[in-house]
Amino acid sequence: MKRRTSRTRAFLFWTLVVSSPLLFFFFFALAAASAGPPTPQVNTTGLTVTDTEVTVGQLHSATGTMAISETGSIQAERLAIDQINAKGGVLGRKIKIIQEDGASDWPTFAEKAKKLLANDKVAAVFGCWTSASRKAVLPVFEHENGMLYYPTFYEGLEQSKNVIYTGQEATQQILAGLDWLAKEKKAKTFYLIGSDYIWPRTSNKIARKHIENVLHGTVVGEEYYPLGHTQFGSLINKIKLKKPDVVYAIIVGGSNVSFYKQLKAAGVTADKQTLLTISVTEDELLGIGGENMVGFYAAMKYFQSLDNGNNKGFVTEFKNKYGAKSVIGDVTQAAYLGPWLWKAAVEKAGSFDVDKVAAASPGIELKTAPEGYVKVHKNHHLWSKLRIGKVRADGQYDVLYESSLIEPNPFPKGYQ
Amino acid sequence: MGGYSLGELKSILVMQGFNGLSLFCVLLLMALGLAIIFGQMGVINMAHGEFLTIGAYTTYVLSTASARYAPWFHTYYFFFAVAASFAIAAAIGYGVEIFLIRPLYRRPLDTLLATWGLSLIMQQAFRSTFGAKEVSATLPDWLMGSVKPTENIDIPINGMFVMGLTIVLTASIVLLLYRSRWGLSVRATTQNREMAGAVGIDTRKVDRLTFALGCGFAGVAGAAFTTIGSTGPTSGSLYIVDTFLVVVFGGAQSLIGTIASAFTIAQAQSTTEFFLTGSVAKVLTLSAVIIILMLRPQGLMALKVRR
Numbered sequence: 236m237k238r239r240t241s242r243t244r245a246f247l248f249w250t251l252v253v254s255s256p257l258l259f260f261f262f263f264a265l266a267a268a269s270a271g272p273p274t275p276q277v278n279t280t281g282l283t284v285t286d287t288e289v290t291v292g293q294l295h296s297a298t299g300t301m302a303i304s305e306t307g308s309i310q311a312e313r314l315a316i317d318q319i320n321a322k323g324g325v326l327g328r329k330i331k332i333i334q335e336d337g338a339s340d341w342p343t344f345a346e347k348a349k350k351l352l353a354n355d356k357v358a359a360v361f362g363c364w365t366s367a368s369r370k371a372v373l374p375v376f377e378h379e380n381g382m383l384y385y386p387t388f389y390e391g392l393e394q395s396k397n398v399i400y401t402g403q404e405a406t407q408q409i410l411a412g413l414d415w416l417a418k419e420k421k422a423k424t425f426y427l428i429g430s431d432y433i434w435p436r437t438s439n440k441i442a443r444k445h446i447e448n449v450l451h452g453t454v455v456g457e458e459y460y461p462l463g464h465t466q467f468g469s470l471i472n473k474i475k476l477k478k479p480d481v482v483y484a485i486i487v488g489g490s491n492v493s494f495y496k497q498l499k500a501a502g503v504t505a506d507k508q509t510l511l512t513i514s515v516t517e518d519e520l521l522g523i524g525g526e527n528m529v530g531f532y533a534a535m536k537y538f539q540s541l542d543n544g545n546n547k548g549f550v551t552e553f554k555n556k557y558g559a560k561s562v563i564g565d566v567t568q569a570a571y572l573g574p575w576l577w578k579a580a581v582e583k584a585g586s587f588d589v590d591k592v593a594a595a596s597p598g599i600e601l602k603t604a605p606e607g608y609v610k611v612h613k614n615h616h617l618w619s620k621l622r623i624g625k626v627r628a629d630g631q632y633d634v635l636y637e638s639s640l641i642e643p644n645p646f647p648k649g650y651q
Numbered sequence: 652m653g654g655y656s657l658g659e660l661k662s663i664l665v666m667q668g669f670n671g672l673s674l675f676c677v678l679l680l681m682a683l684g685l686a687i688i689f690g691q692m693g694v695i696n697m698a699h700g701e702f703l704t705i706g707a708y709t710t711y712v713l714s715t716a717s718a719r720y721a722p723w724f725h726t727y728y729f730f731f732a733v734a735a736s737f738a739i740a741a742a743i744g745y746g747v748e749i750f751l752i753r754p755l756y757r758r759p760l761d762t763l764l765a766t767w768g769l770s771l772i773m774q775q776a777f778r779s780t781f782g783a784k785e786v787s788a789t790l791p792d793w794l795m796g797s798v799k800p801t802e803n804i805d806i807p808i809n810g811m812f813v814m815g816l817t818i819v820l821t822a823s824i825v826l827l828l829y830r831s832r833w834g835l836s837v838r839a840t841t842q843n844r845e846m847a848g849a850v851g852i853d854t855r856k857v858d859r860l861t862f863a864l865g866c867g868f869a870g871v872a873g874a875a876f877t878t879i880g881s882t883g884p885t886s887g888s889l890y891i892v893d894t895f896l897v898v899v900f901g902g903a904q905s906l907i908g909t910i911a912s913a914f915t916i917a918q919a920q921s922t923t924e925f926f927l928t929g930s931v932a933k934v935l936t937l938s939a940v941i942i943i944l945m946l947r948p949q950g951l952m953a954l955k956v957r958r
Contacts, residue, residue, distance in 0.1 A: 298775065300885050302783035431930045460929035463889040465880045466677065468670030468810075469924035469932075475805075476663050489889050492785060492881030500807035500879070501666075502797040522785025522881050527795075 271327020277586045280380075283356045284587050289328040291316070291574075292335060292351035294362030294372070299339025300488070305364045307518055308386050308570035309334075310557050312361045315574035318552070325578045326587070333357060341371040348372040352379035358587045359384065361573045364566070366390060366434055373398070382589045384573030387566050388513070388535070390437035391645040396593050399576060400616045402569040403536050404645045405438045408513050411621040411638040412534030413445050416481050419636075420509050423452045426479035428470065428486065431459035435485035438513065441650045442483060448649070455479050460486070465493040471501045474508070484512040491515060495523045495531075505530025511623075516564025517630060525630035535565040537606040538624045538632040549605040562630065568605050575601055576611065608640070616643030662803035667925055673810040675917035676817040679910060680875060681890050682897040683820055684868035686909040689898050691841050691861055694752055695763045698770035699894055700887025701777075702866045705743060706736035706873025707788075707882040708781060714788035726791045729874075733816070736874035737867040744866025748859050756858070770887070777884035785883035794878055809878035816875050820868060821910065827864075828906065837861055841904060900940050902950025912951050916940065 271277070274286050283290035293312055295305040316330050324330055333355050335347040344363065351357050352375065359382040363369045366389050376383050376397040383398045391404035416422040425446050429435025439457060446452045455477045458470060474482060486494050491514070498504075510531040517539050520528065539550060539562060549571065553563055576599055581587055584595035597613040610618045618640050624632025685699045710732040717728040724731075751769060755762045794812060797805040828834035836857045839847040848854050873887075880886065893916075901912030916936060923932035944950070 298778070300888075302778060303785055303883055303885075306783045458928040461933050464929060464933075465876075465889055466674050466920075468673060469667065469921050470929065472663055472666050472670060473925060475666070476659065489785070489881040489883060489886055492787070493879055496809075496879055497807065500795060500797060500809045502799070502805035502807075518784060522787050522883060524787035524789065526789070527787075 271324075272585065277326055278588065279586070280588050280590075281356060282358045282587055282589075284328065284358060287328060288331050289325060289587060290331045290333060290355060290357050291577075292333050292355060292357040292360040292362070294335050294337055294344065294347055294351060294360055295364060296339040296368075297334075297336045301337075301339040301364055301368075303488075303522075304518065304566070307564060307567035308361075308364060310561075311386075311553070311563075311567045311571035312574055314553060314556055315571050317556075319574055319578055325581050326585075330574070337362070337368055341367050344368040345371045345375055348375040348381070349379070352376070352381040358382070358581075358589075359577045359592070361386075361570065361577075363387070367432075369393075369398075380589050382577070382592055384570075384577060386570035386573060388569070390434045391441075391647070392437065392651075394614050394616075394645050396615070397589070398615060399573070399596060399611065400643075400645075401572045401576065402566060403619055403621075404616055404643050405441050406644050406647045406650065407616075407619060407621060407641045408534060408536070409438055409442050410445055411641060412511060412513065412623060413442060413450060413483075415534075415623055415636055415638075416509070416511060417450045417452065420480065422450075422480040422509065424455045424477075424479045425452060425481050425483050426455055426474055426477060427457040427483045429459050430462050430464075430485065430487045430490055432462060435459065435487070435514075438485055439483070441647065444650045452480075460490065462488060462490065464490050467494045467497045468501075470494075471498055471503060474503065475501070480509060482508060482510040484510060485514045486512075487514050489522075491519055492522050495527045499527045505626075515626075516566065517562040517632070518564040518567070520626065520630040521562060525626060525628045528626040529628050531626050532635075533624050533626065533632060534621060535624065536619045536621055537565045537568040538622060538634050539563045540624070540631050540634060541606065541622070542634070543605075543607060545603055545607070546605040572601060572604055572606075572609065572617075575603070580611075610640075612643050614643060614645055616645060618642060659803060662801065665804050666806070667921065669806055669810065671918050671921040673807070673814060674921050675914050676810075676814045677876075677879070678893060678897050678917050679821065679913040680813060680817045680872045681869070681894045682901075682909055682913055683817075683824060684865040684872065685894050685898050686865075686901070686906060687824065687868065688862055688865035689895075690904045690906070690909070691837055692858060693759060694756075694862070695759060695766065696865070697763060697767040697891065698747075698773060699865075699869055700889070700891040701770045701773040702740045702744065702869035702887070703873035703876065703890055704773070704777060704882070704884070704887040705740045706870035706875075707877050707886060708777065708786075708873075709736040709739050709870065710874045710877045711781075711786050711788040711882050714790075718789055725789075726793070729791055729794060732788075733871055733874045736870035738870075740870025740873070741863045741867030744869075745859060745863040747866070748862040752862060753855070753858070774884050774887075781884070783884065785881050785886075788877045788882060790878055812878060813875050816871070820871060824868070825906065833857070833860065896937075896940060900944065900950055902952045905950070905952045908950055908952030915951070 584591035901908035
C-alpha cells in the first residue's frame with residue numbers, strides 16, 4: 236500500500252516535471268493569442284480568421300495589358316500590409332495575403348473574386364484598377380457579401396455597401412481643377428479629348444457641364460479616340476486651328492505616349508498651349524518621358540513630390556522595398572490607403588464581420604495618409620484634396636495648388 | 652470653318668497634308684515586314700507586333716547605355732539603334748522560322764495559332780526582362796521638335812525621319828525583290844513552290860531568309876516608332892490590327908498593293924479624322940475597307956497567279 240502510494244507520487248511528480256514546460260508553453264501561447272479578442276467574438280460569419288492570423292485577398296492584373304498600371308497598386312498594398320504586420324497586425328492577428336491574378340480580363344476578375352470570397356473566405360479584398368474590372372466583380376461582392384477596397388480615380392455614379400473607394404470620384408478630380416484653370420489661366424475655351432470608353436466620356440460630360448453652366452466658358456471641341464490609337468496628327472492640327480485656352484486631356488495607356496510625343500514634335504509645347512490632364516500620373520510619365528510633357532499640368536489628389544512628413548516616410552519605405560528607381564503615382568498611393576482604412580474600420584468595429592466593418596467605415600480618419608488627412612464619407616468614398624502639378628523634365632511634378640478637403644459626390648446633381 | 656484667316660487655313664492644309672503622308676509612311680513601315688512574310692510566304696505572323704517591340708526595346712537599351720557610358724555618342728546613337736534593331740529582330744526571326752514556322756508551312760491556321768502563342772510568350776518575356784511599366788527611350792534633340800517654314804506651319808522632324816526611313820526601306824525591298832537573285836527565287840517560290848524547287852532553288856533557305864528579313868524590317872519599324880509611340884511589353888499589339896488591315900486590303904503578294912493600300916487608308920483616315928472625330932473616322936475607314944474587300948476579295952491589287 237505504502238509502496239503503491241509512493242509509486243503514484245513518483246508518477247505524479249515526474250508527470251508534472253515533464254509536462255510543466257509544455258503547460259507553461261500552452262499558457263504562454265494562450266496569453267500571446269489573447270493579445271486580441273477571441274476568434275468566435277470577432278468572426279461570426281465564418282471568415283478565414285484564426286487566433287493568430289487573418290486572411291485577405293489581393294486581386295489585380297499581374298499579367299496582360301493592365302499589368303503596366305496595376306503593378307504599383309500590388310506593391311503599395313503589400314507595403315501597407317507588411318507595415319501593419321510589423322506593428323502587430325489587426326486585432327492581434329497577422330495579415331496573410333492570398334494573391335490572385337485578374338490577368339487584364341474582366342470575366343477572370345469575377346471568377347477570382349468568387350474564389351477569394353466563397354472558397355478562401357477572405358476578410359477583405361484589395362483590388363481592381365479599371366472600371367470594367369470593378370463592374371465585373373461588383374455583383375460577386377454584393378452577392379457573397381465581401382469587402383473590396385478599390386484604389387483608382389474613376390467616373391463615379393456608383394456606391395456600394397461592399398466597396399470602399401480610396402481614389403477620387405470624378406467631381407473631386409475635375410471641378411476644382413477647372414476652377415483653378417478659370418481663375419489662374421483665365422481660361423474661357425476648352426478642347427476636351429479622351430480615350431473612347433466610360434471613364435473619359437463620363438468625366439468630360441461632367442467637365443462640359445461645369446464649363447458651360449458654372450464657368451460660362453465654351454467647349455470648342457470634344458473628341459474620343461479608340462484605346463490604343465497611335466496617330467494624333469489630325470487632332471493636333473485641329474487643336475492648332477481652334478487655339479483653345481486649354482486642352483483637357485483624358486487619354487490613357489499606350490495612346491498617351493503617342494499623343495504627347497507627337498504634340499511636342501508638332502511644336503505644341505507648354506509655352507504656347509495650356510494643357511491639363513487627369514490621366515497622367517508619375518507611372519505614365521515614365522513611358523512618355525518627362526521631357527515630352529514639360530510644363531503641362533495634371534490634376535490629382537496625390538503627387539510623389541508632396542512635401543509632408545507622412546509622404547516622405549512613405550516614399551522612402553517604398554523605394555527601400557522596391558528600388559530607388561520606382562515611382563509612385565496617384566493610384567499607387569490610394570492603394571496604399573486600403574489596408575490602413577480596413578485596419579482602422581476593423582478595430583473600430585471590434586470585428587472582422589463584413590457588415591460591421593462596412594457600418595464602421597464612415598467617419599474613419601487616417602491622419603497618416605501620404606496625401607495628408609483623409610476621411611471616409613458615408614457614401615464610402617473619401618474626403619480628399621485636389622492638387623495641381625506641373626510636369627518637370629525628370630518625370631516628377633511641382634505641386635502648384637492644393638484645394639481644401641472636397642466632399643465626395645458620386646451622384647452629382649446637374650452633372651449627368 | 653468660319654472665322655479663320657486664309658493664311659491659317661492654308662497652313663493647316665499643308666500640315667494636314669503632311670499628316671496624311673506621315674500616317675501613310677507609318678502604316679507602310681509597319682506593314683512592309685508583314686507584306687514580305689504574309690504576302691510572299693503566306694505565313695500569318697501574329698507575332699509581327701512583338702518583332703516591332705524588339706526594335707523598340709533595342710533602341711531603349713542603347714539609349715540608356717549610351718546616356719550612361721558614352722554621352723558623346725548619344726547624338727548619333729539612333730542610327731546605330733536602327734541597324735541593331737534590324738540585326739536582332741532578323742536573328743530572332745531566323746531562329747523562329749527554324750523552330751516554329753517550318754514544321755507548319757502546309758497548315759496556315761496552325762501557324763496563326765503558333766505565332767499568336769509566340770506573341771504571348773514574347774510579351775511575357777519583355778515584361779519579365781524590362782518590367783511591366785512602359786519605358787521611354789531618350790531621343791537625341793535633333794529628332795524632336797519641328798521645322799517652321801513659315802510662322803504658322805510646323806512640320807515635325809520625327810515625322811520626316813519616319814518618312815525618310817520608309818522611303819529607304821521600300822526602295823531597298825523593291826530592289827531586293829526585283830533586281831536581285833534572292834528576289835528572283837522569292838518570286839519564283841511564291842508563284843510555284845514545287846516548280847521552284849524542281850529547277851534548283853533551295854526553297855527552305857529562301858523561306859528562312861524571307862522570314863528573317865521581314866522580322867528585321869519589323870524591328871526597324873519598332874525603332875522608328877519610339878519617336879512617335881510607346882515602348883512597353885504590349886506596344887506591339889497596338890499595331891498588329893492596322894498592319895494586317897494594310898496588307899490584306901492591298902492584296903497579299905503584291906508590294907505595290909501594300910503601298911497603294913497604306914496610302915488609301917492613311918488618306919481616308921486622316922481626312923475623316925480632321926472633319927469628324929477619331930472614333931467615327933476609324934469606323935468609317937474600317938467599313939469602307941470591309942465593303943471594298945467584299946466586292947474585291949483579292950484586295951486592291953492582286954498578282955495574277957496560276958493555281
